[in-house]
Amino acid sequence: MFSPPASTNDNSLPILINQEMHxxxxxFSQQHPSETGAMRTYRNxxxxxxxxxxxxxxxxKTRLPESDSWNPLLRxxxxxxxxxVPQGCLxxxxxxxxxxxxxxxxxxxxxxxxxxxxxxxxEQEASIxxxxxxxxxxxxxxxxxxxxxxxxxxxxxYTTVVELRQWLEGIYQQNWQAPETLLQSQQxxxxxxxxxxQRAKLIPLNLYSEHSDAVLLLALSMPESAxxxxxxxxxxxxxxxxxxxxxxxxxxxxxxxSVDCLLPDIKLSIHSAHSNLSRDVISRxxxxxxxxxxxxxxxxxxxxxxxxxxxxxxxxxxxxQL
Amino acid sequence: MNSxxxxxxxxxxxxxxxxxxxxSGSAGRQSAFSEVICLVTRSRKLWRESTPYYPDALQEMWExxxxxxxxxxxxxxxxxxxxxxxxxxxxxxxxxxxxDRAQRQRKRHASATQLQDGQVLDPVDRLVAPxxxxxxxxxxxxxxxxxxxxxxxVLSSRVCLRxxxxxxxxxxxxxxxxxxxxxxxxATALGANKTYIAQWYSRYxxxxxxxxxxxxxxxxxxxx
Numbered sequence: 142m143f144s145p146p147a148s149t150n151d152n153s154l155p156i157l158i159n160q161e162m163h164x165x166x167x168x169f170s171q172q173h174p175s176e177t178g179a180m181r182t183y184r185n186x187x188x189x190x191x192x193x194x195x196x197x198x199x200x201x202k203t204r205l206p207e208s209d210s211w212n213p214l215l216r217x218x219x220x221x222x223x224x225x226v227p228q229g230c231l232x233x234x235x236x237x238x239x240x241x242x243x244x245x246x247x248x249x250x251x252x253x254x255x256x257x258x259x260x261x262x263x264e265q266e267a268s269i270x271x272x273x274x275x276x277x278x279x280x281x282x283x284x285x286x287x288x289x290x291x292x293x294x295x296x297x298x299y300t301t302v303v304e305l306r307q308w309l310e311g312i313y314q315q316n317w318q319a320p321e322t323l324l325q326s327q328q329x330x331x332x333x334x335x336x337x338x339q340r341a342k343l344i345p346l347n348l349y350s351e352h353s354d355a356v357l358l359l360a361l362s363m364p365e366s367a368x369x370x371x372x373x374x375x376x377x378x379x380x381x382x383x384x385x386x387x388x389x390x391x392x393x394x395x396x397x398x399s400v401d402c403l404l405p406d407i408k409l410s411i412h413s414a415h416s417n418l419s420r421d422v423i424s425r426x427x428x429x430x431x432x433x434x435x436x437x438x439x440x441x442x443x444x445x446x447x448x449x450x451x452x453x454x455x456x457x458x459x460x461x462q463l
Numbered sequence: 464m465n466s467x468x469x470x471x472x473x474x475x476x477x478x479x480x481x482x483x484x485x486x487s488g489s490a491g492r493q494s495a496f497s498e499v500i501c502l503v504t505r506s507r508k509l510w511r512e513s514t515p516y517y518p519d520a521l522q523e524m525w526e527x528x529x530x531x532x533x534x535x536x537x538x539x540x541x542x543x544x545x546x547x548x549x550x551x552x553x554x555x556x557x558x559x560x561x562x563d564r565a566q567r568q569r570k571r572h573a574s575a576t577q578l579q580d581g582q583v584l585d586p587v588d589r590l591v592a593p594x595x596x597x598x599x600x601x602x603x604x605x606x607x608x609x610x611x612x613x614x615x616x617v618l619s620s621r622v623c624l625r626x627x628x629x630x631x632x633x634x635x636x637x638x639x640x641x642x643x644x645x646x647x648x649x650a651t652a653l654g655a656n657k658t659y660i661a662q663w664y665s666r667y668x669x670x671x672x673x674x675x676x677x678x679x680x681x682x683x684x685x686x687x
Contacts, residue, residue, distance in 0.1 A: 154501045159518035171599040174640045198500060198525040199493040213602050214676040215669060218639055247646045247661030290497040297490035347677070 152288045153260065153268040154195065162190040163264075172213055185210060185222035188235040188259040191267045192224055199293060202227055202458070206348035220246040227458075228299035229254040234281075236260050236270070242280040250276055255295055258286055302445065302460045305374065308338045308361055317342050323356045327401070328381050331432050336360035336377070342459070343383060349455040352404050354383040357448065357459065362437075373441050374463050378448055379434040380409045380424075402429035406452070411435045413446035471506055475499060475546035483533045496529050499546070508547050510554055516561040524554040603640060609675065610635045617671055623663055626655050631668045638664070 166186035170179040189210045196203050204225040209215035210233075224231045232253045236243045243258045257272040258281070271286030274295060303314055317340040320329060324341060332339060339360045346352040360377045382403050403424040410421035418438060424430045440446065440463040450457045478495050485491030503509060511517070528550055532539050539549045610632060613619050618632035633653070637644040650657035 152501070153505075154497070155504050157518035157521060160515055168599075172602055174600055174603050175643065178640055178643065194522060198522065198529065199496060200488065200526070200529055201493065209669065212673065212676065214606055214672045217603055217606060218635060218672055219665070219669065247658055248665045250658070251662045251665055289501070290494050293490040293493035293497065 152286075153270045154289055155262070155266050155268045156191045156194055158187060158191065158265055158267055162187060162194075165190065169213070169216060173217065178217075181220055182216055184235040184261060185216075185220070185233075187261060187267060188233040189222050189224050191259050191269065192231065192233040192257050195269055195289075196224075196226065201293070201296065207345055219248050221249055223249065223253070226254075226296065227301040228296050231272075232256045234258055235267075236283070238262060240283070242282045245276050245279055245281050247279060254299060255292065256281065257289075257292070258283065302462050304462050305359075305361055305376070306442075306463065308340060309363065313340055317359075320358060323383065324358065324381060325384055325401075328356075328384070328432065331381075332358055332379065333360035333362070333377055336362045344380070344450050344457055346407070346450065346452055346457070349457065350452040352407065352452050355403065355407065355450065356381045356383050357409075357450065359448075359461075371442060373439050375437050375439050376446075376461075376463070377434065377437045378409065378411060379432050380407065380450060381432045402431050403433060405429070407433070408449075408451040409433050409435060410449045410451065411438070411446060412449070413438075413440070413444060415444045415446075416440070418446070468508075471502060471508075472545045472547070474502060476541055478502075479532065479539060479541070479546055492529075500525060503547060503550060506547070509551055510558070512558070514558075514562070514565075516565055517558065520558045520561045521554065523557050524550065527557070528553060605679070606672075607639055610639060617675070618668075621667055621671060623655075623660075623667075625659070625663075626653065629653055629655060629660065629663075631671055634660070634664050634668055635672075 166183045169186050170183040173179040173182050189205075189208065193203050193205055204227070205211055207225045208223045208230070209219065209221045210223050215221055222233045222235070224233055230253050232245070232249050232255070234243050234245055234256060236258055238260060240260075243256075245256060255272045255274050256276055258270045260268045260270055262268055269289050270283060271289050272292055272295075273281060273285060273287060300314075303317065307314070308317075320332060320339050320341045322341065323343060324332065339358060341356050341358045344355045344357050347354050358379045358381065360379075362375045362377075363372060380403065382401060384401050405424050405426035407424040408421050409423075410419070412419050416438075420435055422433045422435060424433050435448075442463060444463045446461055446463075448459045448461070478499050482492050482495040482499070485495065509521075528539075531537060539546065543549075544552075610618060613632050618635065619630050621631035623629040634649065636642065637649050637652075644652075646657040646661050649655075650660055653660070
């Protein structure tokens with residue numbers, strides 16, 4: 142299927158392709174009725190898998206299950222090879238050993254942080270050639286690629302840390318929505334309606350486990366007379382099952398819970414190195430919880446903390462700065 | 464050590480110094496480590512074998528090395544050895560662990576058994592044949608059906624403001640197999656700019672597919 146590389150690029154990074162990567166690629170390709178579609182899916186899946194391995198080597202968290210390239214319907218309707226990371230989305234395009242340019246389909250040319258090119262050298266190995274942050278046509282010359290070692294700096298420009306003080310100014314990032322968008326009225330009744338500001342975010346547990354999706358609700362409180370720029374803030378975190386139904390243009394996606402309670406053994410934890418804070422709460426089996434929460438904590442300006450939702454061995458992390 | 468090895472070792476030691484000068488988890492450390500991985504891998508000096516667990520062992524070695532390179536007890540010590548040697552030692556330890564695990568698993572699985580009449584039963588004969596690939600195409604068939612019939616008019620009511628004759632349904636019918644029309648073809652046929660239409664498709668059609676997929680439970684049976 143592959144031929145040996147014609148020449149080697151000094152900046153390229155060889156990555157081994159293991160059996161699991163081949164199995165995924167094969168399974169996904171079998172879902173496509175046409176031969177060209179099947180081959181395209183096979184190559185795209187390998188390219189995404191290879192970049193995923195590379196980012197993991199660098200300790201960069203990836204969210205592969207949330208990627209369109211890992212969604213059977215999106216694969217049928219798009220020539221897509223995306224890889225979701227906390228900062229956004231990378232497109233991972235495959236090339237052959239004799240290609241001088243990389244084909245980038247029009248439908249993946251928006252909403253991407255970068256385009257990473259992967260040369261499929263053989264059944265066992267692929268080389269990451271480099272990346273660009275923008276494309277202007279369907280054919281990206283390989284000579285235009287930036288060295289892979291610059292990718293961490295590019296990703297670092299996009300923050301993954303939610304700056305909570307901005308919420309007090311009405312600025313919300315990274316899909317943090319008004320609570321009523323994601324929670325039903327009986328859930329809102331349990332929330333902190335008296336807090337200064339509350340925002341909710343969908344936690345796509347269903348992509349990582351058998352659980353339905355959940356909603357993380359964060360409530361911030363400061364006394365009205367307080368000075369935003371210096372005083373401490375109090376923070377409260379709650380986790381609810383996602384039972385409201387909503388569809389927005391941005392493609393809010395979730396699986397509706399069949400009952401309005403959390404399944405057991407979902408853990409919500411908070412960790413702050415600054416104040417040596419580490420607490421967690423786990424949803425119960427009997428009786429079931431319709432919400433779990435971390436008790437209120439006071440944080441100082443600039444303090445960072447992390448909230449983690451854990452099911453089984455899968456974690457979804459959200460980072461914050463006060 | 465020949466001059467090329469010396470040069471490689473010098474570069475690697477310098478990169479490790481750069482790495483350790485940057486905070487753990489920082490882009491600077493990741494970037495320097497990325498160069499280390501690249502130089503070492505391309506040098507082909509690491510132990511290689513063709514066992515099925517080797518790629519995972521190698522991956523584990525890199526992830527371990529990043530986390531532990533400046534560990535006081537088992538981190539890299541430049542006075543003891545070169546960088547490649549340190550990485551190689553870690554790699555061999557991890558390979559041993561994988562090898563032992565593989566051996567234990569082999570012992571647990573059924574070995575070939577001999578029947579009374581002297582016939583030998585190979586466990587492979589008892590394996591179930593791989594499933595018929597036809598169910599894999601089921602998804603496509605159902606998707607196409609949903610797009611064609613559009614029972615809740617979700618697709619036909621998602622209209623492109625700039626080109627009201629273009630709806631999500633119109634585009635999906637052309638892009639999905641069996642048609643799989645190119646953007647050039649679609650743009651010409653519908654009288655629209657291909658870049659604009661492709662972007663509109665990504666932003667307005669894909670979300671509908673995601674929502675429908677989850678409502679149908681297709682993602683529950685998705686492979687992860």
